Amino acid sequence: MSDHPVLVDAQGLLCPMPVIRLQQAAADAESGDEIEVIATDPGVRADIPAWCRVHGHHVVDIQEEEITIRVRVRLR
Amino acid sequence: MTRPIRAVALISGGLDSMLAARLIQDQGVHVEGLNFYTGFCVEGHTHAIRRHDRDRPKRNNALWVAEQLGVPLHIVDVVEDYKDVVINPRHGYGQFMNPCLDCKGFMVARAREWMEQHDFDFIITGEVIGQRPKSQLRRSMPIVARESGAGDRLLRPLCAKLLEPTLPEREGWVDREQLLDWSGRSRKPQIELAEAFGFEDYAQPAGGCCFLTDPYYSRKLRDLWQARGERRYELDDIMLLKVGRHLRPRPHFKLIIAREEGENRFLQGYRRAFTHLEPVTHPGPLCLLDGEASDEDLQLAARLVARFSRGREAPSVTVAVAGAGGADRRELSVPPLPVEQVPQEWYIT
Numbered sequence: 523m524s525d526h527p528v529l530v531d532a533q534g535l536l537c538p539m540p541v542i543r544l545q546q547a548a549a550d551a552e553s554g555d556e557i558e559v560i561a562t563d564p565g566v567r568a569d570i571p572a573w574c575r576v577h578g579h580h581v582v583d584i585q586e587e588e589i590t591i592r593v594r595v596r597l598r
Numbered sequence: 599m600t601r602p603i604r605a606v607a608l609i610s611g612g613l614d615s616m617l618a619a620r621l622i623q624d625q626g627v628h629v630e631g632l633n634f635y636t637g638f639c640v641e642g643h644t645h646a647i648r649r650h651d652r653d654r655p656k657r658n659n660a661l662w663v664a665e666q667l668g669v670p671l672h673i674v675d676v677v678e679d680y681k682d683v684v685i686n687p688r689h690g691y692g693q694f695m696n697p698c699l700d701c702k703g704f705m706v707a708r709a710r711e712w713m714e715q716h717d718f719d720f721i722i723t724g725e726v727i728g729q730r731p732k733s734q735l736r737r738s739m740p741i742v743a744r745e746s747g748a749g750d751r752l753l754r755p756l757c758a759k760l761l762e763p764t765l766p767e768r769e770g771w772v773d774r775e776q777l778l779d780w781s782g783r784s785r786k787p788q789i790e791l792a793e794a795f796g797f798e799d800y801a802q803p804a805g806g807c808c809f810l811t812d813p814y815y816s817r818k819l820r821d822l823w824q825a826r827g828e829r830r831y832e833l834d835d836i837m838l839l840k841v842g843r844h845l846r847p848r849p850h851f852k853l854i855i856a857r858e859e860g861e862n863r864f865l866q867g868y869r870r871a872f873t874h875l876e877p878v879t880h881p882g883p884l885c886l887l888d889g890e891a892s893d894e895d896l897q898l899a900a901r902l903v904a905r906f907s908r909g910r911e912a913p914s915v916t917v918a919v920a921g922a923g924g925a926d927r928r929e930l931s932v933p934p935l936p937v938e939q940v941p942q943e944w945y946i947t
Contacts, residue, residue: 534867536837538635538658542675565658572661577670 527556537565559593603771604628607722611659613800614724621755631671633660636680638809659801694816698733706746720751720766727757727781844946851889879916882907904934
């Protein structure tokens with residue numbers, strides 16, 4: 523298990539690409555690892571939590587910044 | 599101990615694939631969903647881009663369906679591989695630029711690969727005989743099964759009783775008697791079954807989820823290929839076809855003019871790659887210029903941009919013009935082009 527979150531830069535990508543990038547990062551990570559997605563498409567606010575729910579992962583935090591949205595996920 | 603039987607369901611986000619998956623789940627089969635991102639998917643993009651769509655509930659319908667079913671959903675990026683389907687469809691296009699039969703074969707083939715890699719047993723689709731004019735005809739169904747390599751591991755629960763028994767039925771993994779015999783374009787049986795399952799909210803039927811079935815989008819794609827003299831595209835090309843007014847005043851360049859604030863913001867990200875124009879003295883849209891333009895062409899483009907600005911009635915509007923990445927920026931003061939001088943054939947719609 524990694525001490526630091528894996529960063530996934532999905533800025534400029536439209537959904538579902540940020541979810542696909544998160545999914546790819548999750549495939550390479552271990553249970554308990556955290557992944558932080560940085561995105562600009564407001565769709566991630568709904569899509570990443572939905573993807574986490576169907577896979578049993580946990581959304582730790584969603585932070586709205588001026589342009590970007592940061593979603594932190596902990597893998598089950 | 600033998601492991602449970604496992605099926606992978608193609609989940610489009612529409613009702614049919616949702617019902618098909620649920621029917622198989624109810625027979626005790628472990629089901630997981632697969633959704634393919636081609637770049638032509640309608641959902642999401644226009645909501646994300648256009649401000650007036652932002653008040654509508656925003657959701658990815660495939661993920662939403664997966665939640666209703668309680669199954670994991672795997673979303674697969676097939677943008678690169680899908681190009682060959684769009685550019686060279688072996689079975690041709692439908693009414694517009696929709697290569698529906700090749701598309702179905704492609705997706706089932708990718709599902710077969712996924713099934714084999716993940717040790718699943720069969721594939722489920724929500725096809726109904728006669729539901730769609732090209733890809734869901736009775737004679738199309740064996741073509742998809744054969745060309746995808748799925749063969750008789752492809753089960754269509756909604757119309758299975760009208761087809762030859764597949765491997766899952768013959769092996770007793772599923773009970774054929776509990777499958778359905780639907781055909782035709784009526785949506786009534788789907789709606790009734792959705793009610794029986796307690797699905798109160800679901801997306802519109804399959805087919806409406808792909809821009810290639812949209813006549814306006816299809817014309818813009820044809821225009822793109824004609825102007826380039828070759829049939830190819832990149833993801834950015836097909837994204838930009840979804841956004842703005844597209845006008846081609848001359849064969850060698852076209853303009854993509856934002857229609858509202860959300861599109862303006864979206865197009866800003868493309869200023870690094872395109873010559874772009876924007877009114878300075880009056881509020882107005884950002885415009886990307888795709889192609890090669892002479893000074894005379896840029897004057898015409900500036901007059902068109904001025905035409906779509908709030909200065910359209912003013913004697914003169916100053917428009918900033920810059921090359922890709924902001925190079926060679928200058929300002930042109932031009933009279934807005936009168937509406938009667940904008941021929942309808944310039945609009946790519």
